[in-house]
Amino acid sequence: MDTIQTQSLDPVKLDTMIGRAINDISAGYGGIMVSLGHRLGLYRALAGAGPLTAREVAQRAGCAERYVREWLNSQVAGGYVDYHAVSESYELSPEQAFVLADPDSPAFIPNAWNVPASMWADEEKAVEAFRTGRGIPWGDHDGRLFCGVAAFYRNAYRGSLVREWLPALDGVTARLAAGARVADIGCGHGHSTVLMAEAFPQSTFHGFDAHAASVAEAEKVAAAAGVAARVTFDAARADDYPAAGYDLICFFDCLHDMGDPVRAAAHAARALAPGGTVMLVEPFANDRVEDNVSPVARMYYAASTMICCAHAISERGPHVLGAQAGEARLAEIFHKAGFGHFRRALATPFNLVLEARL
Ligand SMILES: C[S@@+](CC[C@H](N)C(=O)[O-])C[C@H]1O[C@@H](n2cnc3c(N)ncnc32)[C@H](O)[C@@H]1O
Numbered sequence: 001m002d003t004i005q006t007q008s009l010d011p012v013k014l015d016t017m018i019g020r021a022i023n024d025i026s027a028g029y030g031g032i033m034v035s036l037g038h039r040l041g042l043y044r045a046l047a048g049a050g051p052l053t054a055r056e057v058a059q060r061a062g063c064a065e066r067y068v069r070e071w072l073n074s075q076v077a078g079g080y081v082d083y084h085a086v087s088e089s090y091e092l093s094p095e096q097a098f099v100l101a102d103p104d105s106p107a108f109i110p111n112a113w114n115v116p117a118s119m120w121a122d123e124e125k126a127v128e129a130f131r132t133g134r135g136i137p138w139g140d141h142d143g144r145l146f147c148g149v150a151a152f153y154r155n156a157y158r159g160s161l162v163r164e165w166l167p168a169l170d171g172v173t174a175r176l177a178a179g180a181r182v183a184d185i186g187c188g189h190g191h192s193t194v195l196m197a198e199a200f201p202q203s204t205f206h207g208f209d210a211h212a213a214s215v216a217e218a219e220k221v222a223a224a225a226g227v228a229a230r231v232t233f234d235a236a237r238a239d240d241y242p243a244a245g246y247d248l249i250c251f252f253d254c255l256h257d258m259g260d261p262v263r264a265a266a267h268a269a270r271a272l273a274p275g276g277t278v279m280l281v282e283p284f285a286n287d288r289v290e291d292n293v294s295p296v297a298r299m300y301y302a303a304s305t306m307i308c309c310a311h312a313i314s315e316r317g318p319h320v321l322g323a324q325a326g327e328a329r330l331a332e333i334f335h336k337a338g339f340g341h342f343r344r345a346l347a348t349p350f351n352l353v354l355e356a357r358l
Pocket residue numbers: 138149150153154185186187188189190192208209210211214236237238239251252253254257258259311315
């Protein structure tokens with residue numbers, strides 16, 4: 001590359017670009033601090049406690065004070081913990097605690113850092129994949145990917161799936177309340193399956209995923225929730241699970257991972273009971289690249305590059321949709337698979353919830 005002539009640079013644009021890059025690298029350093037704060041119980045030690053000195057936080061969390069003081073200062077620098085200079089004490093506000101200390105909060109963030117951690121760990125695989133064009137199967141990734149993705153989406157599912165997303169589909173909650181058969185395709189660790197099972201005790205639920213280790217984890221999640229009698233999980237691909245007449249077939253954040261999404265949708269068409277519905281939940285995206293310029297889109301395109309596209313390529317199918325497919329491309333997949341009805345039921349900053357019927 002030719003050396004850039006510095007006199008040709010716009011100083012305002014350059015300052016903006018440098019500021020953005022420094023912010024981002026600072027966030028990267030902050031991510032591992034968030035993970036440590038979560039794993040060591042430091043946020044929990046601070047939550048609801050009022051102002052505490054570094055020594056008090058360290059005692060509550062059972063950690064060494066000198067490390068904790070430095071960690072606390074990093075939190076203050078990033079706006080994640082408040083500092084009272086006069087008393088040299090640290091305090092977690094209720095809003096900070098909602099995001100950092102409460103694992104049941106829909107905005108709980110620490111586990112989400114497992115995904116970029118797994119991506120760094122898998123960088124060599126990505127370098128190789130870019131150079132050869134070969135895929136990376138889902139199961140070949142660093143183990144932090146699976147719990148990171150499950151934990152990130154579980155927040156949204158807990159907050160919205162039963163209260164907002166299912167009611168946005170025509171007639172589906174009435175059918176579930178009366179007793180329905182539900183399939184959750186690409187169910188991962190099964191959090192979506194289990195949440196629906198808890199809410200609709202008359203219905204039975206069947207989770208399928210191509211990744212056997214995730215299926216085993218999903219069984220544990222169902223057993224811990226006490227719903228295992230009505231929830232089964234099996235290792236199966238989206239085009240070979242039993243076409244057993246389901247009233248509702250769900251795809252949560254997985255259709256775009258598949259190499260042949262038309263085939264998966266066509267199999268769902270065969271597996272639906274008369275009048276049944278497909279619920280398709282996908283990462284939020286607009287249809288055009290120029291309309292996907294935001295922190296959320298950046299995060300999804302990055303995950304898509306190393307994870308979603310890489311898995312779809314590994315399946316050697318005809319489509320590699322990517323995690324920012326957008327509604328128009330998804331509608332086309334379902335129309336090709338024989339669905340006559342396809343509509344957006346709702347959208348959130350993170351998800352599109354779509355409904356398809358034959
Ligand atoms: C991003 S994860 C989403 C998991 C889960 N639905 C959730 O929302 O947490 C995508 C899942 O799709 C599964 N998957 C990918 N291709 C598949 C296929 N062809 N058939 C079945 N499952 C597949 C992966 O194994 C993985 O568990």
